[in-house]
Amino acid sequence: MTAHPTLPDAGSHRFRRTLLRVMAVQVGTLLLLWLLQTRYTG
Amino acid sequence: MHALDWTIIVVYLVYVLVDGVRRAKGTRELEGYFLANRSLPWWAVGLSVMATQLSAITLIGTTGQGATDGMRFVQFYFGLPVAMVILGVTLVPFLHGAKVFTAYEFLERRFDARTRSLTSLLFLVARGMSCGTIIAAPAVVISAVFGLDLVWSVALIGVPTVLYTMIGGVQAVTWVDVKQMVLIVVALVAVVVVLLVRLPVSPDDALAIAGAAGRARVFDFSFNLNETYTFWSGVIGGTFLMLSYFGTDQSQVQRYLTAKSVDEARSSLLMSAYWKIPLQALVLLVGVLVFVFYLFQAPPMLFNPAHDRAVRQAEPGALAALETRYGTALAGRQAAAEAVARERDGGDGPAVTVAIEAFKARAADAETIRGEALALAEQVTGESSRDVNYVMPAFVLHHLPLGLVGLFIAAVLAAAMSSIAAELNALATVTVIDFYRRWVRPQGSDAHYLRVSKAATGFWGLFACVVATFAATLGSLIEVVNRFGSFFYGSILGVFLLAMIRRARPVGAFLGLIAGMATVATVNFGAPAVSFLWHNVIGAVTVVVVGMALSARRAAPAHPTA
Secondary structure, eight states: OOOOOOOOOOOHHHHHHHHHHHHHHHHHHHHHHHHHHHHHOO | OOHHHHHHHHHHHHHHHHHHHGGGGGOSSHHHHHHGGGOBOHHHHHHHHHHHHOOHHIIIIIHHHHHHHOSGGGGGGTTHHHHHHHHHHTHHHHHHHTTOSSHHHHHHHHSOHHHHHHHHHHHHHHHHHHHHHHHHHHHHHHHHHHTOOHHHHHHHHHHHHHHHHHHHHHHHHHHHHHHHHHHHHHHHHHHHHHHHHHOSSOHHHHHHHHHHTTTTOOOOOOOOTTOSSOHHIIIIIHHHHHHHHHHHOHHHHHHHHTBSSHHHHHHHHHHHHHHHHHHHHHHHHHHHHHHHHHHHSOOOSSOOHHHHHHHHHHOHHHHHHHHHHHHHHHHHHHHHHHHHHHHHHHTOHHHHHHHHHHHHHHHHHHHHHHHHHHHHHHHHHSSOOOOHHHHHHHHHHHHSOTTHHHHHHHHHHHHHHHHHHHHHHHHHHIIIIIIIIIIIOTTOOHHHHHHHHHHHHHHHHHHHHHHHHTTTTTHHHHHHHHHHHHHHHHHHHHHHHHHTSTTOOHHHHHHHHHHHHHHHHHHHHHOTTSOTHHHHHHHHHHHHHHHHHHHHHHSOSSOOOO
C-alpha cells in the first residue's frame, strides 16, 4: 500500500465559479422545462 | 428505402472505418494505444464522453419513450451536472494525477491488490455482457424493420466498430466519437425541423395538444421510492449513479485519462454538465413531436413490423376488426386535436378546456384499442409486445424526406458504435493492465503488451457480437447480469470515496465493498419495488460506513502507518 493521496488543490475559487456557472445553466434549463409543463399541461 | 439513403449509410460506414484505422499511426506504444499519450484536447474528450454515454437506444428508445410517455424521463439526468462538478474536484485530479491506465489500478496503490482485482473483475463481467446488449438492442430493431437476419444486423454494427477500435486504439475511439456526436446532433436537429414544418398546426398548438395528452409533464415531485423517474430519484439517486458511472466505470474514466492535463480532463466532463440535460430534453421533444405528428397521420397499430406480420398471419380476422375500430378512433382523435388547435386560435378559454377534455377522451379510446392489439400480438408471438423502440424507426422510414432517412440511420449506427468502441477499448485495457500485466506477465515488452491489447480488443468484440447474436435466447441471462451490475455500481463508488478518506484501510475497502454489494442484493430481492436508482445510494453509503467502521477497528492505536 502506498501513501494515501491528499486532496489536490482544487482551486476553490475557480471551482465555486464553475459550479455557479453550471448551476446557472441548469437552473435556466429547469425553468424552461417548468414553463413548458405549466403552460402546456392542463 | 431509396438508393440515396443506402449510399449515405455506406459512405458513413466506410468513412468511420477509414478515419479510425488511420489513427493507428499514433498508437505504437501501449500508452498511445490506451491513453493517446495523454495528449487530447478537452473538447474532443468531452464529445467522446457524451458520445459514449449516448447509445443507439437513446435515439430510438428514448424518442419512443417521449412519444408514448412524454418528457418526464429527463428527470433521470438531473443529478448529472452536480456529479460532474464533484468529480472535477475529487476523483479526476486523483486519477489523472496518478498516471494510471485504469481506475482500478489506482485502488491497488491506495489499498491492495485484492480490491483492485475484485473491482476490475466486476467491471469485466458486467461490461462484457452489457456490451453485447448495446449491440443487440439496435440490431434487433434493425433486423425487425428491414427484415434482415439478426446475424447481419449485429455484423453491420459490430464488425466496423471492432476493426477500428482494434487497429486505432483510443485515438480512433475518441476522434471517431467526435464526428459521430456531430452527426447525431445534426440528425436530431434536422428531424425537429422536418417535424415542425410537416405539422399542420403551429408549434404552440402542437405542444398544447401534447400537453393535453400528458406528454409535456416533466416534473414529478412525489417522494416515492418505487417510482423510477421522480425529481428526487433523479437529483439524489441520479447523482450517485452518475458519480459511479463517470467516476469509476473504466469506459468513461479512460476517456478523460486521455486529456492533456487535469484541467482539460475537468473541462471535458463539464461539457456534459452543461449540455446533457438540454440534449436529453431535445431527444424527448423529438418523441413528443412524433406523437403529435401521428395525431394527424394515421400511425400503424402495431409499430413492430415482425409482430404485425405474425398477427396478420395468425389472426387476420381479429386484426382486421381491431384495425376498423382503430381507424374510427383515430379519425375521432384527429378531429378532436384539430378542434383544440382551432379553439386555442379563437382564444375562447372555456371552449379550449372543453376541446381538450374531448381530445383526452378520444385519445384514451384509441389507446384502449391499441392496448387490445398489443395484447393480441403478445398472445400470438409469445413475447413482450412493448413497441416503444419501434415508434421512431417507423416514423423515420415512412415520413422523413429522401436523404434524411439515411442520415438518421447513420446517426443510430454512430450512437451504437461510439458506445461499443469505448466499451471494447476499456475492456481490453482492464484485461491487459489489471490482469495480464499484473498477474500473468509483469515483465513483458511494450510491443508484446500492444499485441496482446489488440488481441484482447478483438476477443471482447467477438464476445460482444456472439452475446448480441444470441440475445433472444440469452435474454434472461443478460437480465441477470445487468441486475448483478446494479448491485455493485454504487458499491464501487463507495470504495473510491473511501480512497479519498485518510483513515480508510485496505481491509475496510475490501470488506466494505462486499458488504455494499450484499446490502444492495438484499434490498433488490427483499424490496424489488425500490427503484434501481436508489441502489447506488444504498451501496455507496454502506461501503463507506462499513469500510470506516472496519478501518477504525484495524487502525494501529498510536501512529497509524500510511
